[in-house]
């Protein structure tokens with residue numbers, strides 16, 4: 226299992242859920258994984274991800290980082306380069322939900338969602354591109370960026386105004402980075418998950434949203450974090466040759482139906 230052998234990968238929001246599955250799979254595939262999260266706590270419960278990675282026999286580091294804060298993001302990349310010498314892969318996964326329609330979205334809620342989901346992805350992508358431009362081309366890339374978007378970046382997110390807008394911005398950002406830096410061998414793609422059951426409670430698993438998701442998904446089940454991690458692995462690896470600016474849906478067909 227060495228599809229990412231020797232690569233240095235930063236996974237934001239990697240403590241829990243989908244990011245956790247990505248961090249573990251990338252480590253299994255030989256990457257030196259840096260989990261960048263605001264907390265080591267696990268939303269769905271369990272041991273910290275770096276402990277899980279190490280008990281799997283692989284290499285992982287946790288760096289506390291609020292992706293909405295420029296100084297912390299700069300610190301994350303500085304520490305990663307000082308420790309590992311490069312940043313080959315960035316997965317922009319950290320995000321928060323708003324859970325409110327437009328008329329109920331207070332300014333502070335809007336600001337917090339945009340700060341994490343959009344500004345955080347911008348700050349991390351900027352730091353990654355600046356570092357990747359200094360790196361040699363290997364397997365046709367100086368580095369690969371994978372943004373975790375959502376089907377709700379393409380169609381409306383019911384009763385989740387700020388979140389949907391932020392995800393649509395992330396889909397745009399994916400294309401913009403691909404267009405601006407593809408000639409310089411920086412590859413940027415996205416994975417758009419459909420409904421993924423991560424083990425978290427609350428709004429995510431309210432019966433009406435589960436029923437809505439099942440009705441929208443033409444597949445015998447909803448998604449798992451590993452479904453998304455496998456797609457992220459493909460896009461983070463040299464196997465995704467000539468794939469750039471793409472938003473890969475991992476949604477059981479939600480967007481097809």
Ligand SMILES: NC(=O)c1ccc[n+]([C@@H]2O[C@H](COP(=O)([O-])OP(=O)(O)OC[C@H]3O[C@@H](n4cnc5c(N)ncnc54)[C@H](O)[C@@H]3O)[C@@H](O)[C@H]2O)c1
Nearest residue numbers: 238240241242243262263291292318319320375418420421
């Ligand atoms: N779960 C789904 O059904 C689903 C569907 C579509 C898209 N997504 C996307 O997948 C990604 C992961 O979702 P999830 O369901 O695993 O989420 P989650 O809430 O389980 O985990 C999110 C992680 O991000 C971290 N985080 C939050 N704010 C942060 C900040 N400011 N700085 C650093 N880390 C921060 C959290 O601590 C947590 O570890 C998100 O981008 C989400 O929008 C999820």
